[in-house]
Amino acid sequence: MRKVYIYKGFERFWHWSQASLIIFLAITGFEVHGSYSIFGFEKAAEFHRTASWLLIGLIIFAIFWHVTTGEWRQYIPTTKQLKDQVIFYISGIFKGEHHPTQKTELSKLNPLQRLVYLGFKIILIPITVGSGIFYMLYKTFDQNNLIVIEDYPLASIAFWHTLGAILLMIFLVVHVYMTTTGKTPTSNINAMITGYEELEDEDETIENINNQTNETK
């Protein structure tokens, strides 16, 4: 075992601020949607708009960080061991088996995570943020201070924005739960807070997997 600095400062800042912004946007957003009343419609709409600009700003920084550090490579999808990973979550985890894939600084994500996070980044966020921007720009002022209303129907913009929000909430629930499937229930969350995580050495992993196969034999 070795203690590794796996999540960099910006990465952790980005992760937690994005998490809190998305949760706050969900709380205010579903209030604007009419699902419940906490802040009151007026405040909820105002907060939602402010938080959305913060999130857009954060996303721009995050994209820059991913590109400049090469971290984007973490999300290159692979089918290798994807099946093993799925089988682990639906059966192996109950038998106390070890993760079939190894976590390293160069490959932080298992194949299932790669696929899901890539989907999150290139489908879910663009749908939600994109429809949100269309929502915000539905009415704008022209040079003469006259209000211009876009031709697209607001109902369909709202549909995509709500769909994105619902999927994000489902992602959130599963994501939070999955953090407990590390070595100990809190090891993953601790890593995302402190940046450090105890990772197995490569030979240890191989040994573990070999043991597992022997046991099952």
Place this chain on the structure above:
Amino acid sequence: MVNVLHKEDNYNLKLEELKHKYALKEISSVNHALLPALDKEFKTPQEVTEACLSCHTETHKEVMASSHWNWERTAYVEGKGITSAGKKNVMNNFCLGTSSNEKSCSKCHIGYGMTSNHYDFNNSRNVDCMVCHDNSEEYLKGASMAGYPDRTVNLEKVAQSVGSPRKSNCGSCHYFGGGGNNVKHGDLDVAQNSCTREVDVHMGANGMNMECVACHTTKNHQISGKLYSVSPDNTNRATCEQCHTNTPHLRDVLNRHSSKVSCQACHIPVYAKVNSTKMSWKWSDAGKLKDGKPYEEEDSLGNHNYMSIKGSFVWKRNVKPDYIWFNGTAEQYLLGDTIKSVPVKMNTLHGSYKDHSSKIIPVKIHVGDQIYDKVYHRLVQPKLYGETEGDSAYWKDFKWKEAVEAGMKRSGLPVSGQYDFIQTEMYWPVNHMVSPKEQAVSCAECHTRNNGRLAKLTDFYMPGRDRNKILDGFGTVMFVLTILAVFGHAMVRILSSIWKNKYEKQIINYDDDKPTE
């Protein structure tokens, strides 16, 4: 901390400039009391008019080109062509119409001597300058005197007092339309002559104390602003934006609303704030007599709720408006029109969400029923007002058939003799009684799932009110299933680890049981 969280209201320079502009009241450049032309005894009101015209030599031409004088405007109406509409030929669901009742109705005509529809609209001597320009509060038109002043009026005093029209001048007719204070409009009440800011920010005595003509600007006696119970077209209107611009708020989210929402919709949360207004008038109840005599009944606030001559009424105070789309054009039911739908719309205000020039406006909808011809399928105009019994006037004889025949004879339209009562609706845009900004309609009063102020306007998507029910249902189910799945997965994990621990402990226990000593 409190200091950090406390946010001062930003200073709205636009509004301050307007307040400053209208705080300075105009002073007349002429004191009419000093003019020799007015320093004499007037025997008839026409003599006053002649005295006015001796200096204002061309003014009668302006007045006689106005709708206040002509009781009609000519305009192009979609589907009807060029039409002249106004009090002469438009019907309403209050006192129904002026035709055959001129002697009484012309109390609100700016002229003298209108006793029938054969009035000479070219006689400048009959122009009533005083009703608008009296600044002595002395002038009063007589009841059923064909527009002549009451006999008690001191014409010299009035003539010498004249000046720019005040609230009380405009109000002498516009407050009292329909036969009593605030009956028709709901937002024009004699109380506005001297009210608080809470009732009307513009007219309030402790507010800007503005006169009607401050907004209803006037050039050559053509007064801007119009009423859509008599006017069809979208011209020469008096609008909020003319002073306040279309971006009056400091917050853009509010300014953006103005593309689809009129100022009035948010800033007039209720109308009829002081005295009640008439919401319903059923002519079908008219004609009940006690001991052969007509009678009246009053509600708890002292408003008539029954009159034998008119029928039954419903009055309301502090009324939340209804809301409709309106693009500035309208159509009126003119005497002789065929009934197209029930309830009969006395006036139709055009507009829809899809129409780019439409906005949501607040309206008072006055409902009622009134007499119509079952065979010709049109509303009929009965003769209501009469001097004596046996003159076939309904208000004296209580006989519908005779009253209708006498009323319709004048219009030249045939009648069948078969009448019944039909439901009617009339739309009154609410424009006055603007509340202080603190009392404006709040966001959540419209942006709410149920029973919002705009619940009846369903032709557009409004956040907070509307949603895609299928998506919401699907989303809720998926979210709940996810939580259940996660919960189930966690349970299996916990149970299996407990089971495994037990199993391991059993082995250890087994070892422990061995005697080690």
